[in-house]
Amino acid sequence: MSKKAIMNGEWCKSCQYCVKACPQSAISRGSALNKAGYEVVVLDSEACVGCGICYTVCPDYVYTIAEE
Template sequence: MQKLKLNIERCKGCGYCVDACKQKALSQPGQLNKKGYSIVVADEEKCIQCGMCYRMCPDCVFEILE
């Protein structure tokens, strides 16, 4: 099974991934990374590893591990 890994320091808080996630597994709860951007948080129980977040992210925040 694949696993989603996030590099939150790359996140700029654009929200493209949150909008793309049909499972509502991603959110932006207001936590900031070291650069001051609102980071994305994943709910692994809701995530079905479809890869939409990976495809939509312009900053390569997501990595899909085998």
């Protein structure tokens, strides 16, 4: 079984730490806004390898890592 990141965009504050940290470039800047008015990053679940770096660097607990 493999792991993948799951994100809650409503918690995203667009700090972009995850975009810079992702070794697979599976996270990119987004243009959609969440309810708080922040641009939500976009997670490419096909490119994600479930390494958990996004989970580690995110100060707002946007990510969880789950078994597929």
